[in-house]
Amino acid sequence: MKKSLLALAVLGAFAGAAQAQSSVTIYGIVDTGVVYTSKALNAAGTGTGSKFSVNSGVLQSSRLGFKGTEDLGGGMQALFVLESGFKNDTGALDDSKTTNTLFRRKSLVGLSGNFGSVLLGRNTDYADVISSYTSVGDFFGVTGAVGHNLDRLEGVRTNNSVTYTTNTIAGFTGNLMYGFGETAGQTSAGQAFNIGGKYDNGPLGLGINYYQSKQGSTPSDTNLLVGTTGLGDPTQAGNSAFKVLTLAASYQFGAARVYGNYSRVKQDLNTGSPTALASKTLSAANKADIYELGTSYMLSPSLKLMGAVTHTRAGFNSSAKGKLTQFSLGTDYYMSKRTDLYAIVANIRASDMANTGVFGDAVGNSTIGGADGSQTAVAVGIRHKF
Known part of the structure; x- marks a missing residue:
């Protein structure tokens, strides 16, 4: 009897919490595929060969999230988003560049209303929004290594941030973000800021975004974290480290969509002039x-x-330059609104620089042996959204 009463009390507490919240949603994506890659590095890093694997997040990173809103009256709402990434092939947390970060993808709370929305916490900048006008809208992570991991269209997080987004007015939406470096006595150390916007008018979509960040011991731009320490470079505190301007356009011609985009990236602290091809990575x-x-x-x-x-055309602070080119083809079959099957083939080739491979990561870790050359990857998988 006591156990039954305790269970009823717990259920009552949860019911009360649910009633206090206007809306709470559990959502997620589970994306897993079988992948073939040519010229993949062996375990010792001494040679290459064909590789077959089961990969999580081939198109979109597998994730689990919680989001909710509460009606505060007068057209105002409180809202939150908590989103964690995981690797479906192993069940592990997808914990890139961090350690024991449960809600690595997003951790936000804020208010929305007639003024727009204000969010505080860990968030992506507006490049993540206008990425729908680019190949990321179709291929998602497949085009990351050739450039979109670097230009932030793949979604890079900013810690300790405040984000303001306007409501849509005549098709236009604007966005501002500021990330705090949280270093005592050094306001500029580790700070970041972003300004972006998009315009939607029927079949036409236009987007622009500018992001800039500075180095520090605790940089808000997670792209500046060193290894998995969760720290930045205090010797460069306050110095501008990363700048990117992105322009994107998309147009829908009936059943067909065409798009084009351009990004200029500058990494001012990369003052070295690497001579070995293998060290000439995008990072x-x-x-x-x-x-x-x-x-x-x-x-x-x-x-x-x-x-x-x-x-992508890359420069290495000298006369040395390099090029990366990727051709991506794919098909996506929607079995329902929530489940689809996909098949992708991509070839990435390098000239006068390192080739990290189609599924190489944002910090230059390679899936292909040596420099120059090309790699082909083929993926067949399933994605389920809930």
């Missing part, structure tokens, strides 16, 4: 220009065909 570049053209076509209400060409 080591002083400057990079990223260009892209792509299209998708709905062959039927359930079947989409996709293609994109992404090209």
